[in-house]
Amino acid sequence: MTKVVATITISLDGYITGPNDGPGRGLGEGGERLHYWVFGGPWSYEEEPTGEATGADKAYLDGAMARLGAVVGGRNTYEAAEAWGGSNPWPVPFFVVTHRPEDAPAGAGFTFVNGLDEAIARAREAAGDKDVSLMGGADVIRQALRGGQVDELFITIAPVVLGGGKRLFEGFDETFRLEHLGVVQSPFATHIQYRVLR
Amino acid sequence: MTKVVATITISLDGYITGPNDGPGRGLGEGGERLHYWVFGGPWSYEEEPTGEATGADKAYLDGAMARLGAVVGGRNTYEAAEAWGGSNPWPVPFFVVTHRPEDAPAGAGFTFVNGLDEAIARAREAAGDKDVSLMGGADVIRQALRGGQVDELFITIAPVVLGGGKRLFEGFDETFRLEHLGVVQSPFATHIQYRVLR
Numbered sequence: 001m002t003k004v005v006a007t008i009t010i011s012l013d014g015y016i017t018g019p020n021d022g023p024g025r026g027l028g029e030g031g032e033r034l035h036y037w038v039f040g041g042p043w044s045y046e047e048e049p050t051g052e053a054t055g056a057d058k059a060y061l062d063g064a065m066a067r068l069g070a071v072v073g074g075r076n077t078y079e080a081a082e083a084w085g086g087s088n089p090w091p092v093p094f095f096v097v098t099h100r101p102e103d104a105p106a107g108a109g110f111t112f113v114n115g116l117d118e119a120i121a122r123a124r125e126a127a128g129d130k131d132v133s134l135m136g137g138a139d140v141i142r143q144a145l146r147g148g149q150v151d152e153l154f155i156t157i158a159p160v161v162l163g164g165g166k167r168l169f170e171g172f173d174e175t176f177r178l179e180h181l182g183v184v185q186s187p188f189a190t191h192i193q194y195r196v197l198r
Numbered sequence: 199m200t201k202v203v204a205t206i207t208i209s210l211d212g213y214i215t216g217p218n219d220g221p222g223r224g225l226g227e228g229g230e231r232l233h234y235w236v237f238g239g240p241w242s243y244e245e246e247p248t249g250e251a252t253g254a255d256k257a258y259l260d261g262a263m264a265r266l267g268a269v270v271g272g273r274n275t276y277e278a279a280e281a282w283g284g285s286n287p288w289p290v291p292f293f294v295v296t297h298r299p300e301d302a303p304a305g306a307g308f309t310f311v312n313g314l315d316e317a318i319a320r321a322r323e324a325a326g327d328k329d330v331s332l333m334g335g336a337d338v339i340r341q342a343l344r345g346g347q348v349d350e351l352f353i354t355i356a357p358v359v360l361g362g363g364k365r366l367f368e369g370f371d372e373t374f375r376l377e378h379l380g381v382v383q384s385p386f387a388t389h390i391q392y393r394v395l396r
Contacts, residue, residue, distance in 0.1 A: 012353065012376065012392075013367035014212040030373050145359075155210065159376035159392060161343075161367065169211035169359065175228050178210065178357035183388055185381045190390055192383075194210075194357060 002069065002127050003151040004120060006134040006141045009034045009189070010155060011162040016138050019164035023080075033160045037189035056186040064154070068092050069127025072119045074140035075099075075112075083108065093126040095119040097140055116143050138168045145196070146174060153178065153194045200267065200325045201349035202318060204332040204339045206366060207232045207387070209356055213363035214336050221278075231358045235387035254384040262352070266290055267325025270317045272338035273297075281306065291324040293317040295338055314341055336366045343394070344372060351376065351392040 010016055011034060021028030026045045027035075035049075036042055037057040043049035053061050071090050075098040088094040088109030096104070096112045097119045104112035113119040123132040134144055144150045181193035208214055209232060219226030224243045225233075233247075234240055235255045241247035251259050269288050273296040286292040286307030294302070294310045295317045302310035311317040321330040332342055342348045379391035 012351075013370065014365075018373075033375070153210075157390070159378055161370070161372070161374050161376070163371045163373040167212075172211065172359070173361045174359070175216075175361040176359050177231070178359070180357055180383055180385060180388065183381055183383045185378055185390075187378060190378065190381055190388075192355070192388055 002124050004132045004134055004149055005152045005154055006150045007154040008136045009158055010168050011158055011160050013161045014167050015162045015165035016168050017165040018162045028165050030162050034158045037186060056184045057189060060184055060191045067131045068133055069130025070123035071133045071135055072123045073135045074137045077137040095123045120149055138166060142172050148198060150196050153196055155192050157190045200322050200329060202330045202332055202347055203350040203352055204348045205352040206334050207354040207356055208366050209358050209360040211359045212365050213360045214366050215363040216360045217362035226363055228360050232356045235384060254382045255387060258382055258389045265329045266331055267328025268321035269331045269333055270321045271333045272335045275335040293321050318347055336364060340370050346396060348394050351394055353390050355388045
């Protein structure tokens with residue numbers, strides 16, 4: 001059965017970016033540290049990271065990829081990532097949540113969809129019996145949590161305190177329980193997998 | 199060599215209490231969920247918890263107790279815990295950080311000390327070759343982190359989103375790196391152990 005899995009990386013103090021993120025500044029000051037785990041170690045904004053996840057990080061990613069049927073991401077995340085160079089980097093359909101679906105570039109593998117509910121519905125359909133990955137940003141994940149649309153929450157905690165930035169749970173004032181599905185740790189991340197209880 | 203180990207439990211959204219904590223209201227709405235792991239399962243403010251930690255939680259606690267040489271806690275935490283019924287419940291010296299050391303009750307096993315620096319110094323001395331546990335509150339832990347006085351940070355994350363309360367890292371605007379020392383998980387908690395890097 002298809003599940004909607006929200007997946008995101010935070011610092012220990014709960015930020016998905018460092019201070020002063022934005023166009024040309026990546027994930028802000030220190031924000032690159034959040035994703036050391038994706039690239040097998042330290043990298044910087046000055047050079048494109050070339051490494052790959054290793055060990056527990058690779059196993060975690062491989063597990064997620066094996067279940068991946070479709071991806072949903074917010075328009076801001078799409079823009080911040082500069083459209084991943086102009087084409088969908090995932091081997092599955094990618095749905096971009098936006099209020100302006102008419103902005104969709106042609107032939108890039110991105111489907112622009114008006115609103116989160118429709119994006120998740122389209123992604124569920126596209127995913128077959130695999131899962132829908134809700135990759136953020138934080139606002140999209142908060143909206144889906146509020147709407148009861150998230151089945152599982154995969155939180156990766158990078159070993160850094162950033163002291164500022166955008167908080168995953170900023171302004172989120174609802175309470176819900178979680179059930180542990182597992183945890184793995186590498187030198188660069190602690191990956192905690194939760195089921196969302198309702 | 200004696201280490202100062204800050205130990206605290208947070209929700210996934212980073213709170214050490216639920217909303218509306220205070221005298222007679224414990225750790226606030228839902229805040230009791232933070233400490234299910236301490237008592238081996240659910241409990242409520244209506245009844246005194248009677249259970250004990252089990253499994254991975256017990257092993258984690260036993261490991262911490264084996265290294266415990268002294269405890270430092272803030273005055274607010276001491277008051278919120280109603281002085282643990284009136285006497286030091288730990289088998290080691292307990293130092294209470296306060297601006298009013300003259301308030302110390304006699305013969306209760308608590309040493310009231312004027313300020314964090316002195317409390318940590320006294321605790322280090324009392325701990326011998328064991329560790330000093332800095333148990334909070336959040337303000338005391340933030341102050342010790344700012345002062346570079348924390349060697350290790352043991353964060354327990356309870357599987358709950360509280361949606362409000364007091365944040366561990368509220369107002370904390372410094373950045374520092376951490377090194378993983380390990381992680382264990384029970385049904386009630388994920389215990390992540392970090393070394394603080396400077």
